[in-house]
Amino acid sequence: MLTVNRAGSFMFAACALFLSSCSKTPHYELSRFVSPETCGGCHDTIYEQWRGSMHSLSHGDVLYREVALKDLRGLTDPDEIKEAEHCVSCHTPVGFVSGMPRKTSDHMKTIPELARKGVQCDYCHSATGARKMYNAELNIDPGHGEDDPGTKRGPYGDSESDYHKTKYSGFHTRSEICGACHDVRHVVFGTKLETPYEEWKRGPYAARGIECQSCHMYQRPGVPATGSTPRPDNPGKAAAGGPERKHVFTHYFAGGNTLVPAMSGDKTIAEMAEERLKHAATLSIAAMAEGGVVKVTVANTGAGHCIPTGLSHVRQMWLEILVTGRGGRVLLHSGALGRDGRLDPSAVLYNTVFGDKTGKPVMNVAQAREILRDRRIEPLANVVEEYRLSDVKETSVDVEAKLWYRLADQKLVDSVMGRGKISVPAVLMASAKKRVRIR
Numbered sequence: 001m002l003t004v005n006r007a008g009s010f011m012f013a014a015c016a017l018f019l020s021s022c023s024k025t026p027h028y029e030l031s032r033f034v035s036p037e038t039c040g041g042c043h044d045t046i047y048e049q050w051r052g053s054m055h056s057l058s059h060g061d062v063l064y065r066e067v068a069l070k071d072l073r074g075l076t077d078p079d080e081i082k083e084a085e086h087c088v089s090c091h092t093p094v095g096f097v098s099g100m101p102r103k104t105s106d107h108m109k110t111i112p113e114l115a116r117k118g119v120q121c122d123y124c125h126s127a128t129g130a131r132k133m134y135n136a137e138l139n140i141d142p143g144h145g146e147d148d149p150g151t152k153r154g155p156y157g158d159s160e161s162d163y164h165k166t167k168y169s170g171f172h173t174r175s176e177i178c179g180a181c182h183d184v185r186h187v188v189f190g191t192k193l194e195t196p197y198e199e200w201k202r203g204p205y206a207a208r209g210i211e212c213q214s215c216h217m218y219q220r221p222g223v224p225a226t227g228s229t230p231r232p233d234n235p236g237k238a239a240a241g242g243p244e245r246k247h248v249f250t251h252y253f254a255g256g257n258t259l260v261p262a263m264s265g266d267k268t269i270a271e272m273a274e275e276r277l278k279h280a281a282t283l284s285i286a287a288m289a290e291g292g293v294v295k296v297t298v299a300n301t302g303a304g305h306c307i308p309t310g311l312s313h314v315r316q317m318w319l320e321i322l323v324t325g326r327g328g329r330v331l332l333h334s335g336a337l338g339r340d341g342r343l344d345p346s347a348v349l350y351n352t353v354f355g356d357k358t359g360k361p362v363m364n365v366a367q368a369r370e371i372l373r374d375r376r377i378e379p380l381a382n383v384v385e386e387y388r389l390s391d392v393k394e395t396s397v398d399v400e401a402k403l404w405y406r407l408a409d410q411k412l413v414d415s416v417m418g419r420g421k422i423s424v425p426a427v428l429m430a431s432a433k434k435r436v437r438i439r
């Protein structure tokens with residue numbers, strides 16, 4: 001059944017049974033959206049930045065699609081299937097609101113070209129607000145296609161374009177536009193699957209008015225723009241023929257992903273992600289090892305949320321510690337990476353772990369009913385890790401500490417993509433070295 005709401009968009013009053021939330025999802029014809037290439041005709045710099053970003057790639061991302069399809073297979077519980085069919089709502093929001101793909105299994109069909117362009121210009125710039133601060137429940141007001149593009153909302157109060165109407169939107173200047181998609185909850189169980197917005201909101205950056213955009217939309221090559229670095233303005237033009245602006249918000253949206261953006265051949269965003277990771281944390285080693293206990297402090301100095309954040313049951317951030325005595329004798333080595341990309345099981349690992357209905361750890365988010373473990377570092381907070389040395393005869397030892405990050409466990413990627421297909425890079429986020437006295 002179709003009903004028409006005041007804004008002239010169609011509401012699906014009754015949808016296929018597998019999508020509990022779709023009765024609330026307004027429907028918009030795909031033809032109402034303007035392609036990013038058209039926007040790029042005038043906003044060429046912004047378009048070039050966005051084109052290689054994880055937003056542009058969110059539907060094309062093979063890791064995402066292979067995981068989504070793999071997770072779907074073998075599920076029998078209808079509540080779990082509902083979640084597994086819901087992935088497309090964020091990964092291709094324009095496709096989802098226009099009905100193709102409506103569900104994850106549609107990935108096996110031919111999907112219209114525009115819907116394959118991920119989180120795109122016209123979706124974000126048609127947004128007027130959010131119904132909820134999770135699961136991509138944004139309200140949008142798109143135009144009627146290329147010939148009648150409607151109103152594009154943004155941060156200026158005085159901008160003019162011959163092509164589209166413009167409107168100031170406070171929503172675009174605040175973290176809420178990001179949080180509406182970046183906080184992810186299980187559609188049936190409510191399990192909090194990703195929470196960067198929530199972590200930001202309860203943290204020190206929100207209190208100081210430093211928004212997601214203040215870091216992520218100031219970054220450009222050579223300017224990491226994190227909590228521990230300057231975040232200078234990026235003066236220039238927002239459109240060809242437009243006026244000079246004090247700051248033009250950048251659209252690279254670099255995070256921690258150093259792999260997928262580089263797969264297309266352009267390394268710019270992968271390098272920016274690495275730069276971002278290298279300005280997120282610091283390590284320090286205590287000068288004294290009381291009772292033979294070496295202490296290493298890990299501080300989140302640069303991220304506006306926990307490290308790691310987002311998909312943190314998949315992301316891996318861990319400490320490697322090497323303690324050597326006289327003549328280079330190894331007294332302790334924890335957190336080393338094996339030749340096949342296998343992580344030492346004794347490594348101090350920062351991540352989250354979900355539990356299924358029997359309380360067992362589970363990787364498939366569709367089966368995530370609870371959070372069994374959350375070991376991450378809050379913004380501007382630190383944790384102290386202790387390593388006990390046994391049988392030390394030295395009065396001092398050399399300690400080397402390294403903080404590493406990778407997108408996912410190599411074994412997990414092998415199980416999804418096939419062995420030897422993709423080698424997951426590890427990024428060195430921070431390191432420290434010290435001669436430590438034993439007491």
Ligand code: HEC
Nearest residue numbers: 034039042121125152153154155156159161163166239242
């Ligand atoms: C024919 C050229 C042209 C095209 C095509 C175009 N724009 Fe614009 N747009 C402009 C100009 C010029 C401005 C004004 C820039 C300024 O004031 O600095 C502008 C301003 C904007 C603003 C700022 C609005 C504000 O008030 O803050 C947004 C957002 C925007 N455009 C988005 C888009 C999107 C999305 C598309 C594609 C659907 C698009 N534009 C297509 C020329 C264009």
Ligand code: HEC
Nearest residue numbers: 039043047050119120121124154155172173213238248249
């Ligand atoms: C994920 C959502 C999102 C996507 C996708 C996106 N933008 Fe933006 N854009 C924003 C936000 C948010 C701002 C304003 C940031 C602020 O004020 O804090 C912005 C600002 C702008 C502006 C104002 C000038 C500036 O950069 O400061 C223009 C023009 C613009 N975007 C055009 C585009 C075009 C063209 C595309 C596609 C190539 C695009 N945007 C894709 C969210 C998005």
Ligand code: HEC
Nearest residue numbers: 054058061064090091093178181212216253254255256257
């Ligand atoms: C329509 C939903 C949506 C909105 C709105 C949105 N994002 Fe995203 N964003 C995504 C999705 C989906 C991905 C991940 C794609 C993937 O990894 O396959 C992503 C990826 C990212 C990444 C890259 C993560 C990585 O691992 O490298 C960053 C950074 C990011 N977004 C920041 C922002 C910021 C800042 C805003 C607000 C200005 C925003 N996003 C708004 C959906 C959204």
Ligand code: HEC
Nearest residue numbers: 178182197200211212215226227255256280302303304310
């Ligand atoms: C003070 C600066 C700062 C602010 C504010 C900030 N971030 Fe980040 N963000 C970072 C840094 C540094 C990293 C890299 C470390 C990491 O991956 O956690 C990052 C990484 C990310 C990632 C990639 C996570 C991963 O490893 O897959 C996402 C997604 C993201 N941020 C989203 C957001 C959103 C959404 C907001 C607002 C709610 C936000 N960020 C606010 C600095 C910031």
Ligand code: HEC
Nearest residue numbers: 063064067068084087090135136181182184260309310311
């Ligand atoms: C409410 C929005 C939303 C929904 C729904 C969603 N995702 Fe995502 N997904 C994101 C965001 C945002 C990121 C980026 C987070 C980060 O980088 O930490 C992401 C990243 C990913 C990645 C990492 C890709 C990479 O290149 O590392 C995978 C895999 C993924 N999602 C799978 C899924 C699956 C499977 C589902 C459905 C069960 C799903 N997502 C549903 C928002 C969503």
